[in-house]
Amino acid sequence: MSAISVRNVWVEYGEQIVLEQIRLDIESGAFVSIVGPSGCGKTTFLKLLLGQERPTRGELLLDGAPLPDEPGADRGVVFQRYSVFPHLTVLGNVLLGPELQASPLLARLFGAKRRAQREAATQLLDAVGLGESLHKYPAQLSGGMQQRLALAQALITRPKVLLLDEPFGALDPGIRAEIHEVLKKLWKETGITIVMVTHDLREAFTLGTRVVVFDRDARRKRDAERLRYGAVITQNIEVHKRRDKNAVLSSAGRDDPTPPQAPRQDDLAPVLS
Known part of the structure; x- marks a missing residue:
């Protein structure tokens, strides 16, 4: 199919x-x-x-x-301009998708679910070369790093x-x-x-x-x-x-x-x- x-x-x-x-x-x-x-x-x-x-x-x-x-x-998407949230850290940007899926109103995960998603996000960020930048903000990243972050954002929900x-x-x-x-x-x-x-x-x-x-x-x-x-x-x-x-x-x-x-x-x- x-x-x-x-x-x-x-x-x-x-x-x-x-x-x-x-x-x-x-x-x-x-x-x-x-x-x-x-x-x-x-x-x-x-x-x-x-x-x-x-x-x-x-x-x-x-x-x-x-x-x-x-x-x-x-369906995940990555645009030419860096579609990342400037007020969130690298890790926070990637966690936002799963948080919105789990709780659209609160946008938060708790307990074991949060630990599991945090681990998944950390592994994905390591795969795209941002494992050392988890707590940085987008303004602290180069254009290429921001696009790597956007790629991780799009893939974290496993589209x-x-x-x-x-x-x-x-x-x-x-x-x-x-x-x-x-x-x-x-x-x-x-x-x-x-x-x-x-x-x-x-x-x-x-x-x-x-x-x-x-x-x-x-x-x-x-x-x-x-x-x-x-x-x-x-x-x-x-x-x-x-x-x-x-x-x-x-x-x-x-x-x-x-x-x-x-x-x-x-x-x-x-x-x-």
Whole structure:
């Protein structure tokens, strides 16, 4: 069973169509990278998976059941800007999720439950490289450390799906490479399904087991028509982690009996322009 199934989804705002005919099955444990030009609906798609947006037409399923209408603990999310609470310590930031789950009004855990969650949070923070910073506040952390904290925040509730909205775009290349290694290690250890929006093609192919390209349909010849209609999936590329690092195309994103040939990474550069 696919972890996520997207069935003929459209998103429309009045006469403007943002996404059209989106069909996609994401297997449990996959790491899917979403790429495409700015404004093509990548973040809208991520919001659909999070539950912040609802499709105008079509349906989304999570483990075979309709996706909940609002965000929940089954879907963790990390944004580009550091979504951490400045008044809480590193440990307090990570404990807040379990505390809200247990007691939405008090946001507190007590006794054995608190000790268990504290131990789990400490182990997770150690895994992301923040084991020595439990009692620091976000203002005392670098940007890379804050993003590691946001990653721990998202994973502490053990979600089925982790959603990443350009989470490493503001980081220096060296720090980004370090967090890539942290993320890959956590993904392999937990088996979580990950969907990541990124503008970085190297990042998309390095991390993803599948790269999905969103863009407006080139078959619409008139400019006015192309601008009115939204993005479709133009490429759906299965990335085999082989020594030659080639990307192999699995299937076209739309119902096309003749899928195009597998593109090289350089061939995809125009989709980000």
